[in-house]
Amino acid sequence: MSDVRRTDAVLLLVAIVWGSSYLSAQTATAALPVLLVLFARYALSGLACLGLVASGRGPRRWTREEVRAGVPLGLTQAAVLVVETYGVAHTTAANAGLIISLTIVLTPLLDRAGRRGGLPAAFYAATGVCVLAVGLLMSGNGFHAPRLGDLLMLGAAVVRAGHVVLVGRLTVGRAIRPLHLTTVQTLVGTVLFLPAAATDLPTLVRADGATWAQLVYLALFCSVFAFLAQTWAVQRTSASRASLLLGTEPLWAVAVGIALGGEHLTALTGLGAALMLTGTYWGQAVERAHRTAGAPRPLESRPAEEDPACRTTTLTNT
Incomplete structure (x- = not known):
């Protein structure tokens, strides 16, 4: 297998894993309280990250910049996962x-808020297509009051976009190691969810093998593995190619759910599904073209991690 195909395969695998995470989270929250699921996921991820840091080469200590960025990003990441996990517990994985x-x-809308220079009209048209798609997805078998889970997922999308913008503001141009930053975030999340989950810890210990399998999958595969695999892959391909492959995540969410x-x-x-995929891919293409036109050098010549669409410093997927 060539290096290009191997890299594409890894990125596609990340998209598949993240797409399957919604059904795994839904299955886990059907057996355990949401906050207990989040604590277990964070704790297992944190232990795995600490092990990787301890076994890796180079300095193991965290820098001030990594801690200063990791703590607030850990808080916003926890907010994303709370809303996402409660949302997926009350709607379909698809x-x-x-x-x-x-x-x-x-994300581009929030990132440009308060800045000069707006996005092209085509981007807002794509956003309108996505809004229409959300309305159709919430309609189910017919138009009715939106379901709680769908509204929560809509809120999660807003919170996640804000989190991604904050990642850029706190990490771009700074010497921050992704694994060390992620470890800080997972430890912050573990500490945050421990008090809320403490009374239910006996329930976690008594959980059956199938539930533990879902928790391990969410922590080690959907979080730690996917993050490290994405980091490895985007360093070996273009931002546009990585973004395109990772953007297939919702397709896999639908496929796994069905x-x-x-x-x-x-x-x-x-x-609604067709319009959502069309709108997001269209909006992504318009934003990328607009950013490339204003860049001093072609986007494809930059390291992939410079593209906000492929930034790999957080674990935000459910």
Whole structure:
């Protein structure tokens, strides 16, 4: 297998893992309280990250910049996962994966808030397509009051977009090691969720093997593995190529929800899914072209990690 194909395969695997995470989170929260699931996921991820830091080469101590960035990003990351996990517990895995993809078009909007120079009209048209798609996804079998889970996932998309913008503000141009930053975030999340989950810890200990398998999958595969694999891959390809492959995540969320979760799309939600994918890919392409036109050198010649769409310093997927 060539290096290009190997890199593409790794990025596609990351998208598949993240797409499957919504059904895993839904299954885990059906057996355990949401806050207990989040504590277990953070604690397992934190232990794995600490092990990787201890076994790695180079300095193991955290710098001040890594701690200063990691603590606030740990707080915002925890906010993202709280809203996401409560949301996926009250909607379908397919809807969760599709609605959260709104982050792709919300992030540039928030990032440019208060700055000179707006985005092209085509970007706002793409955003409008996504908004229409959300309405159709929330309609289910017909138009009715939005479901709680769908509204929570909509809120999660807004919070995640804000988190991604904050990542850029706190990390760009600074000597911050992704693994060390992620370790700080996971430890912050573990500390945050421990008090809320403390009374339910006996329930966690008594959980059956299937539930523990979901928790381990969420922590080690959907978080630690996916993060490290993405970091490795985007250093070996272009930002546009990585963004395109990682952008298939909602497709896998739908596929896993239907194939393994027994979910189904009605005519309205099927149309909503198609519009959401169209709108997010269109908006992503317009934003990238607009950013490239204003860049001093072609985007493809930059390191992939300079592209906000491929920034790899946090674990934000459910």
